[in-house]
Amino acid sequence: MSLTDIRNRIATAEALAGRAPGSVRLIAVSKVQPLERVVAVLEEGHRVFGENYVQEAQSKWPELRERFGAVDLHMIGPLQTNKAKVAVELFDAIHTLDRASLAEKLARLAQARGACPELFVQINTGAEPQKAGILPEDADAFIASCRGLDLALSGAMCIPPEGEDSVPHFNSLADIARRNGLEGLSMGMSGDFEAAIAAGATHVRVGSAIFGARTYA
Numbered sequence: 001m002s003l004t005d006i007r008n009r010i011a012t013a014e015a016l017a018g019r020a021p022g023s024v025r026l027i028a029v030s031k032v033q034p035l036e037r038v039v040a041v042l043e044e045g046h047r048v049f050g051e052n053y054v055q056e057a058q059s060k061w062p063e064l065r066e067r068f069g070a071v072d073l074h075m076i077g078p079l080q081t082n083k084a085k086v087a088v089e090l091f092d093a094i095h096t097l098d099r100a101s102l103a104e105k106l107a108r109l110a111q112a113r114g115a116c117p118e119l120f121v122q123i124n125t126g127a128e129p130q131k132a133g134i135l136p137e138d139a140d141a142f143i144a145s146c147r148g149l150d151l152a153l154s155g156a157m158c159i160p161p162e163g164e165d166s167v168p169h170f171n172s173l174a175d176i177a178r179r180n181g182l183e184g185l186s187m188g189m190s191g192d193f194e195a196a197i198a199a200g201a202t203h204v205r206v207g208s209a210i211f212g213a214r215t216y217a
């Protein structure tokens, strides 16, 4: 697969769903990819990337931004509270707001800086015990409490359970977002981004289909 193929597939999925061209943002997930693959995608003109680890992102993106100009950087991995300060300085969006302590920390940082990245509340739609995220039944209260802290929320995000049909999870996330007045829907990865677009995704997070398989050291 190439970036062009993925862009074409997104455009087709938008059209099939009766959605406006360009209504879905493609986040190219570059975690643990060799630098030359990331550079190749930058050279093709792509400027929206996702990373899972603060430290890895910090070691990579300041230089790449100097070289390629503005890059829209999205944090899509679990965020430790003690890395939140670095994260808000580095990232344009955080997709993994998944607990009250992180909300409180981000609210304090936002007040001190007078700015905050776009925030997506991560929902554990499959209620998987090992997975981060707010349980669906707690979502409304959590979203209200974030708003009580003056945090502006952009959307909701989910990672459906592996090996399950993603569609019910996408629909459940869309329901939560709709009833809470959240416009953004961060859902869909290499294997299911077209289904996510059909279900209303505004942000798809695609890694291996663009860059090739990840090899973890």
Ligand SMILES: *Cc1c(COP(=O)(O)O)cnc(C)c1O
Pocket (backbone or CB within 6 Å): 029, 031, 052, 076, 077, 159, 189, 190, 191, 205, 206, 207, 208, 209
């Ligand atoms: C790694 C990752 C992705 C990308 O996964 P692919 O299957 O390679 O497209 C998307 N979202 C999250 C949260 C990830 O951690």
